[in-house]
Amino acid sequence: MKQVARKILLNPGPATTTDTVKQAMVVEDICPREKDFGKLLDSIKEDLVKVVHGGDEYIAALFTASGTGGLEAAITSAVPKEKKILIIDNGAYGARMANIASTYGIDVVSYKVAYGDFPDVNHVEKLLKENKDVSHLAVVHHETTTGILNPVQAICDLAKKFGVEVIVDCMSSYAGIPIDVKRWGAGYLISSSNKCIQGMPGMVFVIFKKALLPELKNQKRSYYFDLYSQYVGFEKTGQMQFTPPVQVAYALRQAIDEYFTEGEANRWNRYQENWNVLCSGLKKLGFEFLLPDQYQSKILLAIKEPSSPRYNFDAMHDYLYQRGYTIYPGKGAKEATFRLSVLGDLYKTDIENFLAELKGYLLHAGIITA
Structure with missing residues (x-):
């Protein structure tokens, strides 16, 4: 393989990758409908859950997209049509989640904080008390607008008291900062292939509670980013619904192996x-x-x-x-x-x-x- 110059990327992703992750993309051509490739994707899905200690309670769905696609899949699939979502907006990526929800006509209760200030969990509780029709709360774990680490555990503990499921954007913390999703109790966790897992851009994944799957069945808003169809379709056929980035998947498999090593x-x-x-x-x-x-x-x-x-x-x-x-x-x-x-x-x-x-x-x- 041609020697590739090593660049030091100090941006918040895509990240500097190992030579072995790059080399993993140089593989024999394969149709993504073949069983061998399906087995590769299945192993990726299983191990993505293991990274955050999800055990048997959590499952994963893969999409071909940037990280924003995963957020769109979680938000548009999870929130019932008659309910609202509370979004903590203390950075550009909290604001992005609010924009996604609004684009699909989902009512948003926004807790907007100056970008650089820490959210007040007591104010989150106040908003939940005032908005009984909030079914989901969305927060960014690591908000790369400022580098702030939001209090996800405290937010999840609070949401549980109100029967609200939490959607956590872990785009730039997954496989970097240790996460125990079962301890959090979050309903949904989203990340991508090109941040702390140290793979290549092109795939995004939603890790979510298996028990929530029946609720997702009739909440479809998007054709492409329907979480229920994407997960169930793969379980039935061993194939993604739409053409996956084959070489990126091989790089992700290598990156996951290197993470566990x-x-x-x-x-x-x-x-x-x-x-x-x-x-x-x-x-x-x-x-x-x-x-x-x-x-x-x-x-x-x-x-x-x-x-x-x-x-x-x-x-x-x-x-x-x-x-x-x-x-x-x-x-x-x-x-x-x-x-x-x-x-x-x-x-x-x-x-x-x-x-x-x-x-x-x-x-x-x-x-x-x-």
Whole structure:
């Protein structure tokens, strides 16, 4: 296989991948209707549930889509037509869930928080008391707008008291931050193939309580993103309803294998080490962060933009991109920020080398003098 240059992606996904995940896509051509490919997909579905300790109580459905497709499948399939959904909107991805629901005519109760502030669980309880027709609550676990880690366990515990099912966007936390979905008690968990699981873009999955399957049968709003049809159809035929990205599935299988080889604790420890090195190095360079330490996810940092008139994000991006490092702009936080993530196949030395290049830019631009 042709040698591929290693790029350090510090954006919040798609992530830097291993050579073995890339190589997994170079396979014999196969029709996705063949039994052998169906067995591959079945093994992926089973192991995706194992990553979050779902046991026999949870099942998974796969879709060909970006992460947003999985959110659309969960929201449009789960919420009954006469009910409402409460959405915690403290970032662009909470807002996206509200937009998905509204697009399909689902009534939304929105708890909007400034992007960078922590949601108040007591206010969530107040909204649930005031809106008896709310059947589902949606929240982003790790909101990459700011790097905040929302209090999913407390929200799930509260929702249980009101008989409300919780939909959790785990796009950028699944297979990174340890998750026990049974302990949460969440009804639905959504993630994609290209974030902390360290596969390639193109597949999304919804992990959900098996007991909810009968409720989904007659709640169809979307033809393509119907969760019930997608799950039941595969169980009957061993095939996805619509053409899957075959090579991406092989890469995902390899990425899952590598996850279990590394281990849940070891992956999380690696991410935390990367994050700690990044934090320390940025502080030494004079940067400040949007969030206080207690709200940080330890996967992504929202960094306040320097006040120097010599600072320009695009210039900084281009300088670093030419040297093999990708950084990410801010996204509507309460203060101007840029963002750096440590998810993917990254290690301490990658972060240290990046910090050296970042210092080089700051010196080059005259933002710092030493």
